[in-house]
Amino acid sequence: MTGAAVAGSNAVEQEDRALEDRPATADCHILVVDDTDFNRTLIGALLTEAGFHDIAYAKDGFDALSQIAARTPDLVILDIMMPGMDGFEVCRRLRADHAYADLPVLVQTALSSSDDRNKAFAAGTTDLISKPLDRAELLARVRIHLENRVLIRDLQCYRARVEGELAMARSMHDHLLPSPALRAALKGSAGVDLRSHILLSSDMGGDLWGVLPLDAGRFGVFLLDMAGRGVSAALNAFRMHTLIHELAPTLGDRPDAFLAELNDRAVSLLELGEHATVIYGVVDSTAGRFTYAAAAATHPLVIPPGGAALLFGNATGLPVGITAGNRYDACTLPFPPGARLALYSNAVLDALSDEPVDDGNNDGNDGDDRPAFDRKVMAAVSVAGDDGDAFATLTAALAAALGETPPDDHTLVWIERGAAA
Amino acid sequence: MDYGIEDKDQETVVRLRGRLTFNDHAKLRALIREMLQTKAKRQVLDLSALEFVDSAGIGMLLIAREEMSNVDKLLILRAAAGQVKRVLTVAQLNKIVAIED
Numbered sequence: 402m403t404g405a406a407v408a409g410s411n412a413v414e415q416e417d418r419a420l421e422d423r424p425a426t427a428d429c430h431i432l433v434v435d436d437t438d439f440n441r442t443l444i445g446a447l448l449t450e451a452g453f454h455d456i457a458y459a460k461d462g463f464d465a466l467s468q469i470a471a472r473t474p475d476l477v478i479l480d481i482m483m484p485g486m487d488g489f490e491v492c493r494r495l496r497a498d499h500a501y502a503d504l505p506v507l508v509q510t511a512l513s514s515s516d517d518r519n520k521a522f523a524a525g526t527t528d529l530i531s532k533p534l535d536r537a538e539l540l541a542r543v544r545i546h547l548e549n550r551v552l553i554r555d556l557q558c559y560r561a562r563v564e565g566e567l568a569m570a571r572s573m574h575d576h577l578l579p580s581p582a583l584r585a586a587l588k589g590s591a592g593v594d595l596r597s598h599i600l601l602s603s604d605m606g607g608d609l610w611g612v613l614p615l616d617a618g619r620f621g622v623f624l625l626d627m628a629g630r631g632v633s634a635a636l637n638a639f640r641m642h643t644l645i646h647e648l649a650p651t652l653g654d655r656p657d658a659f660l661a662e663l664n665d666r667a668v669s670l671l672e673l674g675e676h677a678t679v680i681y682g683v684v685d686s687t688a689g690r691f692t693y694a695a696a697a698a699t700h701p702l703v704i705p706p707g708g709a710a711l712l713f714g715n716a717t718g719l720p721v722g723i724t725a726g727n728r729y730d731a732c733t734l735p736f737p738p739g740a741r742l743a744l745y746s747n748a749v750l751d752a753l754s755d756e757p758v759d760d761g762n763n764d765g766n767d768g769d770d771r772p773a774f775d776r777k778v779m780a781a782v783s784v785a786g787d788d789g790d791a792f793a794t795l796t797a798a799l800a801a802a803l804g805e806t807p808p809d810d811h812t813l814v815w816i817e818r819g820a821a822a
Numbered sequence: 823m824d825y826g827i828e829d830k831d832q833e834t835v836v837r838l839r840g841r842l843t844f845n846d847h848a849k850l851r852a853l854i855r856e857m858l859q860t861k862a863k864r865q866v867l868d869l870s871a872l873e874f875v876d877s878a879g880i881g882m883l884l885i886a887r888e889e890m891s892n893v894d895k896l897l898i899l900r901a902a903a904g905q906v907k908r909v910l911t912v913a914q915l916n917k918i919v920a921i922e923d
Contacts, residue, residue, distance in 0.1 A: 628877035630844055673888055674881035678913070697913035719914045720877075723884060727917070747877065751905070809844075809876060 424555070426547035427452045429475035434458075434465040434491070435509075436483040443534065444478060451540050462486025466494060469501065475550050476543060477506045478530070481521065489524040496525035503553070505546040509534065567604040567632075574605060574635060577642050579612050591618045591686050596815040598796040600803060606810035607634025607677075608746055609642055613649040615683065621653045623681040624698065624744040624814055628674070628720070634810075637675055641667065641721075645681075656681050656694035657731040660721070664696065664729075667722035676722035680744055684736065684816060691736040694729040696721045699750045704782055704791065706739030706820065711778060739820040741791065743778075748809040752802045753777045792817070823872070825853055833864035833898075839871040842879035850882040854889050865890050866922075870901035875909055887919050898922055 431453055435441045441458045448456055457474065459465040461483050469477070477495075481488035488508055495501040508521050511532040518529060528542055584595045597610060607627030614620050625641055627634040644666050652659040659681050667677065680701060682693025693701060695716035703712040714734050719727045736742055754773035781798055785791040792815045799811065823846045828835045834857060842850070857865050867883070875883075883899065890897040898920045902910050910921060 626877065628881045630878070674885040676877070676881060676884070678877065697909075699912075717912045717914055719917055720880070724918055747909075751874075 423544075424548045424551040426475075426544060426551055428455060429453065429547045429551070430455045430457070430472065431476045431478065431543070431547075432457050432459060432465065432468060432474040433478045434460075434462070434483075434488070435478075435480040436461055437480075440480065440509075440534075444539070447534075447536050447539055448543070451543075453543075462488070462491045465491055469495070469504075473501070473504065475505070476547055477504065478543070479506055479508050479526075481508055481510050489520065492521070492524040492526055503550075505550055507542055507546065570632070570635065571604055574609075574638075577609060577611065577639070579610075583612065583614075587612060587614065587620055590614070591620055591684060592819050593684065593686065594817040594819075596792050596817070598792075598799065598811075598813040598815075600799070600807045600811040602807050602809050603631050605632050605635035606630060607638045608810040608812040609638045610744070610812055610814050611642070611645070613646075613653050615654055618687055619654070619683055619685045621649065621656075621659075621681060621683050622744065622814065622816065623679060624746065624812060626678045626698075626746045626748075626810070626812070628676050628678075630810060637671065637677070640670055641677055641679075644670070654683055655731075656683060656692055657729050660694040660696055660718075660729040661727065664719075664721045664723075664727050665725050668725040671722040676720040678747065679721050680716055684742070686736070686818060689735060689737045691734045691742055692731055693734075694718070694731050696729060699745055699747055701734060702743040702745075702778065703734045703736060704741040704743070704778070705735075705737065708783065711775060711782075713775075736818065738818050740818050742816040742818075743795075744814040744816075746810065746812045748807070748811045749799060749813050750774055751809075752799060752807070752811065823849060825849075827856060827860075829860050830862065832862060833866050834860040834862045835866045835868055835900075837868040837871060841874040842872060842882070843874070843876045844878040846879065847882065850886070854886050857886070857895075858889065858893060863895055864898060865895050866898045866900050868900050869906050870903060872902070872906050873904065875906045880909065880913060880915070883915075883919070896920060 431448060433441055433444045433456060435444070445456055445458065457468060459468050463486055479488045479491060492506055495504060495506065505527040506525065507528050507530050508526045509530045509532050510521060521529060527546060530539055530542055579595060587593055587595060595612065599608065607630060610624040612620050612622050623645060625638060627638045627641065644663055648659055648662055652662055660679065663679065678697040680693055680695040680698035682691050682701065684691055691701065693714065696718040697720040698716040700713040700716050705712065712734055714732055718729050777798060778795065781794040782791045785794045796813065799813065803811065823838060823840045823842045825839065826837045836853065836857065887897040899910065900922045915921065
């Protein structure tokens with residue numbers, strides 16, 4: 402006990418002590434509305450004695466409403482029978498205004514019939530206090546409703562703070578993604594358009610992609626999908642982003658060595674059960690190819706110009722962050738002028754191959770999901786035509802398959818080479 | 823996801839059913855504790871009735887492998903099919919976990 406009880410209220414020390422573990426309500430602002438001087442004085446004295454010190458008084462309904470408009474109380478103690486505007490009407494007007502929808506209103510009533518009590522509740526009363534007033538009942542009800550109000554306000558503050566922090570973290574995550582300026586620079590140096598489509602399952606996600614400009618019009622591109630979701634996956638994606646940019650200057654042009662080194666560093670950084678699927682590759686427009694290495698990623702997909710068959714790469718490999726010393730193979734796909742290259746997270750593959758596909762063979766090949774996915778991509782490309790926007794068609798198909806809240810994070814990165822001049 | 827455990831002489835067989843995802847973390851932790859209490863050295867996860875596994879699910883399987891190896895037990899993934907088989911294959915988990923058809 403620190404003796405911090407409000408000055409002048411030591412008459413009720415015992416009750417103060419009982420209140421110590423409960424939300425502090427003594428500073429709450431209470432408005433007492435009663436047309437009888439005696440009742441206002443009595444209620445005010447009981448509240449003051451109990452430690453409440455911010456009490457205002459109104460002598461009728463109009464006075465009450467104007468005082469509430471000037472300063473919103475935390476609780477209103479309201480008489481029903483008043484000349485002019487009665488308590489029922491005050492209640493109804495308060496509840497009609499959204500700003501006072503959750504303001505606790507205690508109605509003091511001598512009304513004993515259940516009809517009248519129901520009428521009070523129908524008008525929006527929070528609770529009733531019977532007349533003649535009983536000190537213990539009055540204080541118990543005042544405290545219960547003030548405590549509820551304080552707790553709800555704390556929760557609202559907490560929620561607003563968390564939402565604010567998540568929004569800030571989300572915007573930091575967005576800033577890790579390639580900026581419009583970087584995309585414009587790559588359009589100039591490598592002759593490609595970079596587009597992406599990201600759908601997160603919650604406020605934060607573990608998907609991340611980016612580009613690393615290299616020399617001679619080449620650039621590296623990565624797509625990383627951290628296991629798990631939400632804030633923990635996003636934090637790990639941030640760590641991986643840092644590693645990737647540390648490795649870029651020395652290993653950026655060698656995807657296999659890049660991935661092996663990224664894996665070794667990730668193993669020492671991540672906990673057991675945390676890992677990432679990654680694809681990293683170098684787009685070389687001059688040579689017309691995409692050279693990449695993958696760690697349990699989805700097959701990179703090249704859509705050649707002129708309606709030729711889709712080309713799928715191979716993207717098997719141990720996820721990054723599990724075992725040190727693992728080696729990854731470099732693979733190559735052709736990437737001629739007019740072609741489009743798609744990298745996408747596993748969730749995109751799952752979402753677009755949701756029809757049950759039974760190819761009847763259990764040969765251990767990883768092609769089980771591919772026919773359906775393949776068909777959908779082909780359909781999107783042929784609907785759009787060679788000059789059309791297959792990316793838009795594909796993302797629309799994805800949105801249709803997933804609805805408002807996808808079960809997992811989805812990323813589709815689309816790299817489009819201009820046709821030969 | 824649910825599971826059923828069958829404790830045999832030579833091996834413990836746990837049959838996983840449904841979808842193994844991010845949301846099953848607590849359940850898989852409980853399963854690992856149960857597996858640690860069985861006697862058999864060979865701890866088999868029968869995946870034939872498992873329809874779907876996500877990346878977090880793979881992480882949990884790797885945690886199970888580690889927990890078993892800490893007490894000198896061997897984790898075996900058996901009879902994966904469909905999407906589950908594809909994910910195990912793409913991730914080349916056979917490099918670090920025993921996988922049987």
